Structure formats: structure tokens, C-alpha cells
Amino acid sequence: MPHNKILILFIVLLSVACRADYPSAVAEQVVTQAQATSQAETAYQKRLSDVWVEGEGEVTKILADDNKGSRHQRFLVKMGNGKTLLFAHNVDLAPRLDALQIGDFVTFRGEYVYNPKGGVIHWTHRDPQGAHEAGWIKHKGNLYQ
Numbered sequence: 191m192p193h194n195k196i197l198i199l200f201i202v203l204l205s206v207a208c209r210a211d212y213p214s215a216v217a218e219q220v221v222t223q224a225q226a227t228s229q230a231e232t233a234y235q236k237r238l239s240d241v242w243v244e245g246e247g248e249v250t251k252i253l254a255d256d257n258k259g260s261r262h263q264r265f266l267v268k269m270g271n272g273k274t275l276l277f278a279h280n281v282d283l284a285p286r287l288d289a290l291q292i293g294d295f296v297t298f299r300g301e302y303v304y305n306p307k308g309g310v311i312h313w314t315h316r317d318p319q320g321a322h323e324a325g326w327i328k329h330k331g332n333l334y335q
Contacts, residue, residue: 230302230309231271239303242323243311245269246297249290255281262312263287267296273308279327284315285334287327300325 233241247267253276256262262278263286269275277298279287290296300311301323314325315335326335 230269230275231273233302234273234304234309237304241302242299242325243302244297244299246295247275249292249294249296250274252290252292263290265290267298267311275302275308276305276310277314277327278310278312279314279334280312283318287329287334290329294329297328298326300327 229241229243230245232238233243247269249265250268251266253264253266256264256278260280260282263281264279265277267275267277277296277300287296298311298314301313303310303312312325313322314327316324324335326333328334
């Protein structure tokens, strides 16, 4: 077996062995951008809601806050597949992204909800009661949850 194949096999085995030592919550599968885009696209095409996705995209528009009920910071993010997602980030439960600007990139984990325009991402924060999965937004090296 050539040396490069042995090296690749060693790296794969080492990564599997290292992951086996982590608790299951930490060893959760890391979703690549292509997979996240595919998940959001599949959810959109099938008109699914309440689907957890991770991904990244470019902020294309900053909207006025939604102040009815819990306050939500709203902005649009264009994904790699060209679809635009509306973000509804609860600023009563998580810090506001004060420095957010058009053209910035964000990485996120949140719950996708279908709508005909592309979808909404919410639950980008922790649940204070601990009954719901937690999401987050990363922007310029800061984690908002």
C-alpha cells in the first residue's frame, strides 16, 4: 500500500478513535456548509418546518426589530444556494448583534420554518427552561446565544 494511502487510513482511524472519547452531545455530527445548504433546501422544497440546520451566509438586509411579544432582531441572510433566509433572533433571551452590517458573514445553528420566500431561522439562542434545543449565531468571532 503506498505511503499516502496508509497516512490517510491512519488519519481516519485516529479521528474516529478521538471522537469515541467525547460525550455524545459533543460528538454531534459537524454539518458542512454544503450539507446545511442541502438541508435548508430540502426543508424548503418539502415545505418542512421545525428542522434544525447549521450553515453560514452573507447578511443582505437588516430589517426593523419585531417588538410584538418577545423582541426579535431581524435580518436576511443569503445562503450558498442563493436562497434567502429571514432570521428572527430573540434579543430578550440572547444578546443583540449590535455590529451586524450588510455584507457580513454569519455562521448559525437554528430551527428552520418554511415560508414561500425561503424560510425563517429562529431559536438562535438557549432555552432558559432547558426544554428546547439551543441554537446560536457567530459573527466576527463572537458567539450569540
